[in-house]
Amino acid sequence: MADELMIGGTPWWRNVNMAKIEEAQRLSQSQKSVVMPDPPPVSSVGTPIALILSPAAPTSRPTSAATAPVAPLSFVPQRRTEMPADDTMEGGERLEIDMSNPALPAWYKDIGLDKVKKAPRIPPGIEEHLNKITSGIKKCNEAAAKNMPPSATELKKINDGIHNAFFLDLSALAIRQKGLLHNDRGLPQVFNSDKIDYPWYIKEDAAELYTKWWQKDTNPDLFRGIKLGRTKNAKIGRESAADKLDPKYPRKKGDFHGDGHLRNGQWWPTQLCAVRDGAHSATVGGICGRTGGGAFSCVMSGGSYPNIDKGTEVWYYGTESDDPSRPSDSTQHMIESCRLQTPVRVLRAFKMTTEGPNDYRPKEGMRYDGLYKVANYEVKNVAKQVHLFHLVREPDQGPIRNSGPGIRPTPEELEALAKAKIEKKFLA
Known part of the structure; x- marks a missing residue:
């Protein structure tokens, strides 16, 4: 960076890092595990970012006489000349639908009334669930015309119909x-609807089903577009999953900020399925982003460093770096998101490791839990360039769907996954 502060011909941050590396290396033999910080206080809405990122922001229990510094706002490290290979997926289709007034897809419009009239009858088992949706909507509209609230019975029918319709x-x-x-x-x-007060979780799931069908995707298989495989794993002493994306299946792009076509609570059985639908872009990695634009998404899953999960606030560890003079590329994406204040999609996996009990992890698979802002961060291990990021959930997104009537995965999703594990010998 041309305007970067130089000290003796060297960027200022390299001098700071190298000074700390020697100390960190001396302590590495005695530090077998990372001591977790006390949860920092919630940053108030509207707090200037310069104050949010000040060295006085999160407090922590010191692991040695010297506490790791909080990186200042101006810290934007340079990229490596040779980028290491990663598992970020390139390509895919961009999916953009105006959900406030969606236009009918071409395939749908091409089916004229003459084809509808001549069409064979829908099988009774399928029609039963579709009728729960159509008849429920009709009766709720009739109640609204009489200035009456929707019937709880009809709302349950619509909810059940939508959940079954996916399969x-x-x-x-x-x-x-x-x-x-x-x-x-x-x-x-x-x-x-602006006339009927449908529960928020029914709205979310109706929009998700609409998006799936809008693409003419009627495949009920949870693992559509995924080639399931198995391989012997000497480390665990048994066969394990070796799945990969089917290159012939239309995959969605995940390189965007915000929700895009995704819905709060959307669920997948594996990370690879989330990549297929554009929620994330890495088949294994936990952070996806772009240089200069910050992170698009991050996955809270298993790892060496247990994160702290308080629901609307999380403390999330970046990845270790193979270069002690600068953070890993994925960690740099999160640093850029903090500087730019771009939203990051957070996905929780049922395998995620956290400090203490966790009520927010899904029962199975992986769930999209909305947009978070990176409020601040601190360096926890200078030698390995491990950063701890404080993320705060954006308001007005609907609750996290970890409990209650809107819980995801739904009973239907869990049943479909259990069936897939038996039929396809799937190993999570």
Whole structure:
């Protein structure tokens, strides 16, 4: 960086780091584990970022006589000349739908009324669940016309119908026959209703199902687009999963900030499935981003450093660096997000390691829990360039779906996963 402060011809941050590296190396033999910090206080809304990132921000229990410094706002380390290989997936399709007034997809419009009239009857088992949605919407609209609240019975029917619809082996023609993508009588009547007070979690799931069908995706398989494989793993003494993306299956891009086409609580059985749908971009890595733009998403999963998870606030460890003079590339993405204040998508995995008990991890798989801002961070291990990031959930996103009637994964999702583990001999 041209305007970077230089000390003796060397960037200032390199002098600081190298001074600390020798001390960290002396302590490395005695420090077998990282001592967790006390949770920092919540930053008030509107606090200037210069104050948020001041050295007085999170307090911690010192691990030695010298406490690791909090990196200042101006700390934007340089990139390595040769970037290491990573597992970030390139390519994919961009999915953009105006959910406030969605336009019918081309495939749906191409099925005219003449084809609908001549179409064979929908199988009874499938029609039963689709009718729960259509008849429930109709009766809720009728109640609204009489200035009456929606019936709890009808709301439950719609909720059950939506959850089962994800796993119906149905045709695109059946969706058109029932008018389920029509704005005036289909799923948009749920997630865009200004007359009926549908529960927020029903709105989210209706929008998720609409997005899936809008793409003409009627495949009920949880692992659609994934080639399941198995390989012998000497480390664990048994076979383990060796899955990969099917290059012929249309995959969604995940290199964007914000929710995009994703919904609060959206769930996947594995990280690879989340990559398929554009929630994340790395098949194994926990942080995805772009140089200069910050992180797009991060996954709270298993690791050497137990994170702290308080729901709307988390303290998340970046990755170790193979270069003691600068953070890893993924850690730098998070540093940039703190500087730029760009939102980061947070996904929780059921395998995530945290300090103490955790009520927020999903029962299985991986769940999208909304957008978080990187409020501040501190360096916890200078020799390995390990950073601890404090993330705060953005307001007005709906609750985290770890309990209650809106819990994800749903019973239907758990049942489908249990069935897949038996039929496909899937190893999580």
